[in-house]
Structure formats: C-alpha cells, structure tokens
Amino acid sequence: MPEEVFLDTQPLIRSVLDGYNVCVFAYGQTGSGKTYTMSGPSVVSQEDWGVNYRALNDLFQIAQSRRSSIIYEVAVQMVEIYNEQVRDLLSTDGTQKRYPFIIIIFTDLRVSMLDILVAVTASGLHSQPNGLAVPEASMHSVNTTADVLELMSIGLANRAVGATALNERSSRSHSILTVHVRGTDSETNDILRGSLHLIDLAGSERVDRSEATGDRLREAQHINKSLSALGDVIFALAQKNSHVPYRNSKLTQVLQSSLGGQAKTLMFVQLNPDVGSFSETISTLKFAERVSGVELGAARSNKEGKEVRELIQQVASLKDTIAKKDGEIERLLSLKHSIKGDRHVTSSLRYGSSSPSRHSIRTSQQAQRIAASKISGPSDKAASDGDDCSQCSDMNSEAGSHQSVNEFRNQKNLPYSPSRLSSKDVGLIADDGVELLGLADGDSEERLSDISDSVLSMGTETDGSISSIVEYTLFPETTKPPEESDNSEKLIPPSKLPKPPQERQLLQQQTRTFQPTRSAARISSSARKSVVGSSSTSSKLPPKRWL
Numbered sequence: 001m002p003e004e005v006f007l008d009t010q011p012l013i014r015s016v017l018d019g020y021n022v023c024v025f026a027y028g029q030t031g032s033g034k035t036y037t038m039s040g041p042s043v044v045s046q047e048d049w050g051v052n053y054r055a056l057n058d059l060f061q062i063a064q065s066r067r068s069s070i071i072y073e074v075a076v077q078m079v080e081i082y083n084e085q086v087r088d089l090l091s092t093d094g095t096q097k098r099y100p101f102i103i104i105i106f107t108d109l110r111v112s113m114l115d116i117l118v119a120v121t122a123s124g125l126h127s128q129p130n131g132l133a134v135p136e137a138s139m140h141s142v143n144t145t146a147d148v149l150e151l152m153s154i155g156l157a158n159r160a161v162g163a164t165a166l167n168e169r170s171s172r173s174h175s176i177l178t179v180h181v182r183g184t185d186s187e188t189n190d191i192l193r194g195s196l197h198l199i200d201l202a203g204s205e206r207v208d209r210s211e212a213t214g215d216r217l218r219e220a221q222h223i224n225k226s227l228s229a230l231g232d233v234i235f236a237l238a239q240k241n242s243h244v245p246y247r248n249s250k251l252t253q254v255l256q257s258s259l260g261g262q263a264k265t266l267m268f269v270q271l272n273p274d275v276g277s278f279s280e281t282i283s284t285l286k287f288a289e290r291v292s293g294v295e296l297g298a299a300r301s302n303k304e305g306k307e308v309r310e311l312i313q314q315v316a317s318l319k320d321t322i323a324k325k326d327g328e329i330e331r332l333l334s335l336k337h338s339i340k341g342d343r344h345v346t347s348s349l350r351y352g353s354s355s356p357s358r359h360s361i362r363t364s365q366q367a368q369r370i371a372a373s374k375i376s377g378p379s380d381k382a383a384s385d386g387d388d389c390s391q392c393s394d395m396n397s398e399a400g401s402h403q404s405v406n407e408f409r410n411q412k413n414l415p416y417s418p419s420r421l422s423s424k425d426v427g428l429i430a431d432d433g434v435e436l437l438g439l440a441d442g443d444s445e446e447r448l449s450d451i452s453d454s455v456l457s458m459g460t461e462t463d464g465s466i467s468s469i470v471e472y473t474l475f476p477e478t479t480k481p482p483e484e485s486d487n488s489e490k491l492i493p494p495s496k497l498p499k500p501p502q503e504r505q506l507l508q509q510q511t512r513t514f515q516p517t518r519s520a521a522r523i524s525s526s527a528r529k530s531v532v533g534s535s536s537t538s539s540k541l542p543p544k545r546w547l
C-alpha cells in the first residue's frame, strides 16, 4: 500500500517548496523492503510508485499550481556510497565516477566568508556550508515527473546490487537522490531554496545469515560499519552529547545536515516479519526508538530576501576589489624586479662607496624583501622568492648578514640598525621600495583587512547567506536565458544520459509486487521547539544545506 505510506511524507514535500531542507530515509535489515518502499515495485504503473516517485510527482504538481506567484526550477543529483566511496549514479560519460569526498566543515567562526569562497572555488564545489559536498556529481535539470522517472531508473540500474542468501537483489550501497529546488517570487524577486534527500540505505546484515563471502562480505562489512556509525550519531544526538561523531563514516557526513541541522527528517523503519529475523527486528526497533527521541530543533526555511541579495552583490564587488589589488601588487613586484640593477647604484651612493660592499647590497635586498612580503603575504611569497637563489640563501642566513652590516654601521656610523628595520626605515634605505612600502602600510593592508572584516561579519551575521552565494551557481539566473548561464553545462537534460543496461532493466521489471512494511518513525523536528544543542556546533552555525 505505497500510497498510505506516502501520506506520512506528503507534508514534508510541500515544505521543500516552501524553502525547507527535507530528508526522508529508509532503515532496516537487508531484504526488509527499503528499496521497495522508496522506489516501489515498478515504475510502469502509477499505483506501484514508491515514495521517491510520488514525492517528485507531488513536487511538480504543487510547483505548477503556484506558478502564477512563484517560478520553480528543479534539478536532481543521484549518488551512492559504496564501500565508503561516493559515486555518481547519473554520470553522463558512461562510467560511474568516483569522487573524492570533500568535506568543508565551517565550525570555526573565525573563518571569513572569503576563506569559504576560496575553499569552494579551489575544490570546484557547487556546494553548501552544511559540511557535505560531492564535487562535480552531475546535476540534471528536470521539468516533469517523466524526466525524473527516466533519471531515477538510470540511477537505480547503475546502483551496486548483488545477490545474497537473504535478498536476491540486495542493495550493496546507500543511494541518495537529491532534489534541489529554487523558487523565485515573481512579485518581489525573493528567492527560496529547498532540497529533498531521498535516501535508501543499504541493509544491515548478519554475515552468517546472508552467507556473504568475497566482495559481498567486504560490502557487508562497509555497510554494517556505516550503519553502526549512524547509530553512534543518533545515540550522541539523543543524549545531547557535545560531540557528535559525524565524521566516522561517509553516510553520517552526508546525513549530518539532516540529523543535526535545521532540516525536517523522516525515517521509515522496515521490519522483516520472518521469525528468523527476530533478533534483527528487536535491534531495529530499539534503533527506531532512539531515533524518535532525537530532537532536531526548529526547522528553518531558506528564504533569501532583498537584503541577502544585496550582501551577495557586495561580496562580489569586494572580490573584484581584491582581484584588482592583487594585480596592483603583481605590477609593483615586477616593477621592483625590473629596477633591481638601479638598486646597486643607489645603495653604493647611499653608503658613500664607489664599489658597494656585498653586505650593503644584501641589506637593501632584504629590506625590499621584507617590504614585499609585508604587502604580498604568504601567497605571493613564492613569486617574490623566485627572483634569484642567491637572495634566497641570503634570507636564510639573515643572522650572519645582520652581523656584517652592524660592523659596517659602526665603521660608517650609519643611522639605521638592520635588526630594528621598520618598514619606514626600509623605505629610506631602499629607494626603489618606497612606493611599495607606502602602499603596504597606509593603504593596501588596511583596506584588505577592512574587506576581510566586513566579509567576516556578513558570514557570521546572516544565516544562509554563504550558502546562497555558493548555491547561485547551481541554477541559471532567471533574468538570463538558460543557455547563457555560466553553469548551463552542469544541468544535463535527461535525454542525454546513458541508458541503463538492458538486463538491468529486465531485472527491475521482474521485481515482485507485494506491499511495503508500514512502520514509519519520525525524527521530531518541531517548528515550535527551540534548538536544544543537538551538537556543540550546530546551534552556532549558519543553516546547513546541500546545495
């Protein structure tokens, strides 16, 4: 009776379109009907649709009914966690790409928004500050339920399955279908973002009963380990422990935002009525009891009004400013290098010698280097270090150099002690560094720190704004035609996907048709309850999302 089961899920689907993050997952021992519940016995007839298809069908219907006021865009990703590796089930190149699982956890509020943007850019993510990212997992734009059906059957066919003594078509991986929704209010242009994770977990199994050997055994060990990590997380959340061990498995990393964040979460618990499964049934029920005791705190909608949009624009313009400054620094550094020859003459004149001692030249070079590093910071160090190796060795033997210059100063009664070189002093010694130092002390440094401060405060004060910026890349702007979007290539229409192997399709259609187990345990996520510190960090952090 898939329809009855789905009724429990229906209100959550609406929430996705209201800008909430929702997670629905199925838990239970192997062969107990998780895949049956989530995907249904068959996609051919609407009556046989599982929770996934019904959810998406509902989603499109509601989106359609609201189209006069809100324009929705929907995109889908489907990945699996197989033997602790994340794989794209909708990869377009025919192979199932395996992704390094890059996790960015923003627990440190000292990290500025710029740092976050840089981290995201560097790793090529289109992701969120919710702790999870599957870089480059293909994102497919969908407009109708039919599009989704096509994608999901491809994803299911690509999923790792294998026969065990308990289930002839046992899922050997956790599959995660994520639906990203972006709605634009046609009157106010406010944007809301919601995401829906539909998760079909691999089943726990006693390997003596499943008779798993070889690959099956290895898979079973990974599955059991990750489910036990899930149990530990649930236990820590239920106990309101200050430390929640999300990092112990990929699965708990994926579910982090749904279990400890501000999402709405629902768990189906599957039981096998077979007497032989008695002990597994007891432990599954105990797990469900624990899960139902977890309080997530108030769910939060991801709405992005005018203010957030303005902040996003400000960050973009700050990035521009920084890029310009970087260019300026580059220019000044190359200017410095190009006038290196002049410096020799300048130094010798300053010290009143027609043939300058090697020490005095070294001092001048060091002075400039200090000046340059003051401006450029660590990232430009490599560039400034690249001029010549003799200078590198000079820098490394700084103490010896100082000593020599002190001797020189005593002889010539010089006013400056190299050991006390301030940037101003350096400017006086090294003529060619004056312009550089002026910029470093009075202008550039100050402004750069201003920029980073303001960005930091935006990052910490506006919940959700960080993710909004990152999320921007996921959907084309509504003002632009989709083909002009920067990311249009990321959104792949379903028709371009590889078809599932014929035999897998056949296997799918052979699925038996009887009713799903109907126990659903809801992890409470009351909008009325306040956040009760389910983890030490979650209450302090901006909303965590998948996009």
Ligand SMILES: Nc1ncnc2c1ncn2[C@@H]1O[C@H](COP(=O)(O)OP(=O)(O)OP(=O)(O)O)[C@@H](O)[C@H]1O
Residues within 6 Å of the ligand: 028, 029, 030, 031, 032, 033, 034, 035, 036, 037, 041, 167, 169, 170, 171, 172, 201, 202, 203, 204, 270, 511, 512, 513, 514, 515, 516, 517
């Ligand atoms: N409620 C149900 N009514 C009829 N058939 C069911 C029901 N639940 C499960 N089945 C059948 O039982 C078998 C196992 O179900 P399913 O593959 O969904 O289990 P699973 O929990 O996903 O297992 P695994 O963890 O090994 O992947 C399938 O053949 C499925 O069609």
